Amino acid sequence: xxxxxxxxxxxxxxxxxxxxxxxxxxxxxxxxxxxxxxxxxxxxxxxxxxxxxxxxxxxxxxxxxxxxxxxxxxxxxxxxxxxxxxxxxxxxxxxxxxxxxxxxxxxxxxxxxxxxxxxxxxxxxxxxxxxxxxxxxxxxxxxxxxxxxxxxxxxxxxxxxxxxxxx
Amino acid sequence: xxxxxxxxxxxxxxxxxxxxxxxxxxxxxxxxxxxxxxxxxxxxxxxxxxxxxxxxxxxxxxxxxxxxxxxxxxxxxxxxxxxxxxxxxxxxxxxxxxxxxxxxxxx
Numbered sequence: 001x002x003x004x005x006x007x008x009x010x011x012x013x014x015x016x017x018x019x020x021x022x023x024x025x026x027x028x029x030x031x032x033x034x035x036x037x038x039x040x041x042x043x044x045x046x047x048x049x050x051x052x053x054x055x056x057x058x059x060x061x062x063x064x065x066x067x068x069x070x071x072x073x074x075x076x077x078x079x080x081x082x083x084x085x086x087x088x089x090x091x092x093x094x095x096x097x098x099x100x101x102x103x104x105x106x107x108x109x110x111x112x113x114x115x116x117x118x119x120x121x122x123x124x125x126x127x128x129x130x131x132x133x134x135x136x137x138x139x140x141x142x143x144x145x146x147x148x149x150x151x152x153x154x155x156x157x158x159x160x161x162x163x164x165x166x167x
Numbered sequence: 168x169x170x171x172x173x174x175x176x177x178x179x180x181x182x183x184x185x186x187x188x189x190x191x192x193x194x195x196x197x198x199x200x201x202x203x204x205x206x207x208x209x210x211x212x213x214x215x216x217x218x219x220x221x222x223x224x225x226x227x228x229x230x231x232x233x234x235x236x237x238x239x240x241x242x243x244x245x246x247x248x249x250x251x252x253x254x255x256x257x258x259x260x261x262x263x264x265x266x267x268x269x270x271x272x273x274x
Contacts, residue, residue: 079236103234107200110232114243119226121185122244128236130198 043109045136048102051109052140055100059148066099066141066151077131077161082111085124086141086149090116096123097142105133130161169265170194174255176269180247188219188227191240192257192265198233214239214259222251231259247273 043051052061069083086096095118101111114125123141131137134156141149175189192214199211211233219227227243245253250273257265 083242106234107198108233111234112232113230115228117226119221119224119246119248120244121246124242124244125227125229126240126242128240130234130236 043104043106045104048104048109048138051102052100052138055113056140056142056148059146061140061148061150063150065143065149066139068137068139068151068153070137070153070155072154073156073158074131075158077133077157077159079128080131080155080157081126081128082137083124083126084139084141084151085122086143088123088143090118090121090123092118093144095120095144097144099123099125100140100142101129102138102140103129103131103135104137105135106131111137131155131157132160133157170257170263172255172265172267174267174269176253176271178270179272179274182247182249182273184247185244186247186271187242187244188253189240189242190217190219190255190267191238193238194257194259194263196231196233196235196237196239200233212260212263214257214263216256216258217241218256219243219245220254220256221245222249247271249273 065087067085070080074080082101084099084101086099088094088096090096096116098116099114102109103111111129112127116123136152136154138150138152143149171193173191177186180186194214195212196214197209197212199208201209203209213233213235214231217229217231218225226245229241231239251271253269253271255267257263
């Protein structure tokens, strides 16, 4: 490390402990900044809740009827198979209008929005998603009577998608 | 440019039967969060909308986010009502559009 002459005299008087404390402080500062920088570009449980509220509005969300089928442990976050189904007769008077999927820790909280009609026959879909981290995913379904139902699932991802994926 | 697609619809079905439809389309689904070789972000290029119609009537619609894996795969269901065609439409960034059709015979 290059030092100016006046600094050097100061340094001579400083103890080894002082020096260690300063460097530790600096290192933790840098570490904190880098954590803050990566976190700011990620969705959080709060942003997921906000995204759900934006879709659902003020209506209460009840647990049940919806079922997420996703492997609990996936190796590659770039393609995670996920299926969502809702228990519904899918008649003209009682059917599932939509299914919305959300996540906690991707850069954005949205995954997919699917819209059904009684002609769908069955309120179910399967797709493949990207997950940036081990996290919780939430499915919310809107029924034709206006009620909302949900289910959640935890997924552990060993190789994350998108953020670490540099070419 | 037409994107390559794979569509799986049963050729024949009984009236009122619930059929499973599987679709796959070749698309990179670039998230817009990745950094390229020159250090700049690769711009977002994804499919944003999917729509499936059965003889003109919409039976399923989906809005994709950036978190849908490359080569979007989608499985859903439909009630086989009458002999006709099932149309699939994908639209996305940079004017991406693809349309496919599959015939179905209902007995």
